[in-house]
Amino acid sequence: MSKNTAVLVIMDGLRRDAVSPTRTPNLWALRQGGTWFARYRSMFPSATRVVSSSTATGCVPATHGLAGNSMALLDEEGRLHPHDAGAPDFLAARRAMHGRALDAPTLAERLSGHGGVVICSNVSPGAALAHDPNRAGHLFNRVVSHAPGQALEPLSDITLSIEGDRLITERFIAEMRSRRPALGVLWLGEPDATQHASTPGSDSCWEAIAAADERLGEVVAMVAEWRAAGEHVLLLAGSDHGHETVEGVIDVQAELEEAGLAPGAEHGLVTLSNGSSVMVHLAPGRDPAPVLEFFQAASWADEVLEGERLRRLGQRPGADGLLCIVAMRRRDAPNAHGLPGLVLVAKPATGKPDRLGCGQHGGLGASEQSAVMLANGPGFSAAECDIAASPIDLAPTIMDFLDLRAEGMDGRTLYRTEFPA
Numbered sequence: 001m002s003k004n005t006a007v008l009v010i011m012d013g014l015r016r017d018a019v020s021p022t023r024t025p026n027l028w029a030l031r032q033g034g035t036w037f038a039r040y041r042s043m044f045p046s047a048t049r050v051v052s053s054s055t056a057t058g059c060v061p062a063t064h065g066l067a068g069n070s071m072a073l074l075d076e077e078g079r080l081h082p083h084d085a086g087a088p089d090f091l092a093a094r095r096a097m098h099g100r101a102l103d104a105p106t107l108a109e110r111l112s113g114h115g116g117v118v119i120c121s122n123v124s125p126g127a128a129l130a131h132d133p134n135r136a137g138h139l140f141n142r143v144v145s146h147a148p149g150q151a152l153e154p155l156s157d158i159t160l161s162i163e164g165d166r167l168i169t170e171r172f173i174a175e176m177r178s179r180r181p182a183l184g185v186l187w188l189g190e191p192d193a194t195q196h197a198s199t200p201g202s203d204s205c206w207e208a209i210a211a212a213d214e215r216l217g218e219v220v221a222m223v224a225e226w227r228a229a230g231e232h233v234l235l236l237a238g239s240d241h242g243h244e245t246v247e248g249v250i251d252v253q254a255e256l257e258e259a260g261l262a263p264g265a266e267h268g269l270v271t272l273s274n275g276s277s278v279m280v281h282l283a284p285g286r287d288p289a290p291v292l293e294f295f296q297a298a299s300w301a302d303e304v305l306e307g308e309r310l311r312r313l314g315q316r317p318g319a320d321g322l323l324c325i326v327a328m329r330r331r332d333a334p335n336a337h338g339l340p341g342l343v344l345v346a347k348p349a350t351g352k353p354d355r356l357g358c359g360q361h362g363g364l365g366a367s368e369q370s371a372v373m374l375a376n377g378p379g380f381s382a383a384e385c386d387i388a389a390s391p392i393d394l395a396p397t398i399m400d401f402l403d404l405r406a407e408g409m410d411g412r413t414l415y416r417t418e419f420p421a
């Protein structure tokens with residue numbers, strides 16, 4: 001029996017409308033011989049750490065528990081603790097509080113004993129660890145790295161940049177060649193990093209997209225070699241979310257204070273920017289009505305997702321005190337380079353505020369939700385598929401390809417041809 005290998009390449013932040021024969025020639029060539037998911041969507045929030053954990057588990061945040069790029073944890077005494085889920089110690093803090101880093105098993109855990117995984121992630125350490133918080137496989141990142149059961153020296157010479165992506169791709173290919181795992185995941189930091197620092201559609205963004213596509217080409221060459229030797233390789237390539245262009249920054253914290261709503265963990269109300277969405281956590285005992293009324297009346301809010309609507313978007317209302325997620329106002333108008341999608345963002349509590357005219361994501365806007373996915377390899381013919389697929393469908397597809405059972409996942413294998421609408 002010939003060897004089955006699955007390879008997933010994510011170009012972080014690549015919008016679907018950026019894919020073209022000239023801008024992304026390697027992705028385009030793969031598309032000619034694979035299945036293109038024309039309605040592929042991101043998660044909600046459309047944020048890297050949420051998509052990373054959903055990709056790793058095949059589950060929505062309601063099931064795995066990583067609800068936002070920034071989110072609060074609720075302790076047993078009913079106190080809220082705001083966290084940046086990109087920090088290297090976030091999942092350890094969640095484990096300490098809730099007993100588990102994630103509430104669903106990861107591909108790294110499921111494939112331990114079935115060939116193992118190699119994950120190279122050039123985004124935040126928290127997002128990298130979301131693939132394998134319990135050290136079941138091999139994981140490489142500039143801040144955190146491990147082999148099964150043991151820490152490794154992090155790749156501290158690698159930066160979040162085009163050059164860093166080049167180096168981590170080199171490392172990925174070397175690890176894949178020497179370890180020959182059942183699954184390899186390469187998660188590039190570009191074009192996300194460049195798009196956050198300049199206007200989507202600018203020359204520097206196109207350069208970052210071209211560079212990410214070149215990295216994909218390097219992986220395609222490795223895959224082609226293995227296929228020529230008679231091996232079965234499934235190549236999944238795409239992105240985690242797109243980007244919108246920031247047209248305004250809202251200081252939600254300040255507006256809550258002005259309205260007399262006393263935000264802050266000490267008052268039992270934590271709001272956390274996820275770019276173009278806001279996570280709102282409320283401690284038990286505090287009245288949700290005035291908080292919901294405030295957001296529903298805010299001119300900068302598009303939608304206040306709570307209750308059943310929030311549940312349908314894959315979130316669990318009440319978990320860690322989650323009251324609602326606010327999707328910020330956006331419109332289809334073009335930015336300075338003619339790319340559609342202008343959005344308001346929430347000012348983050350710490351760190352640099354978002355810059356006007358730069359890229360951002362996190363909400364439900366068309367350009368941030370329009371992520372990329374194509375499947376190339378056995379069982380995927382050259383076709384366009386319009387099922388409503390999303391990152392939770394990748395893990396079941398990979399398990400299906402490897403002939404392994406995938407119980408307990410929310411997603412469906414993409415080898416199915418019919419999906420619910």
Ligand SMILES: [Zn+2]
Nearest residue numbers: 012013048240
């Ligand atoms: Zn991302």
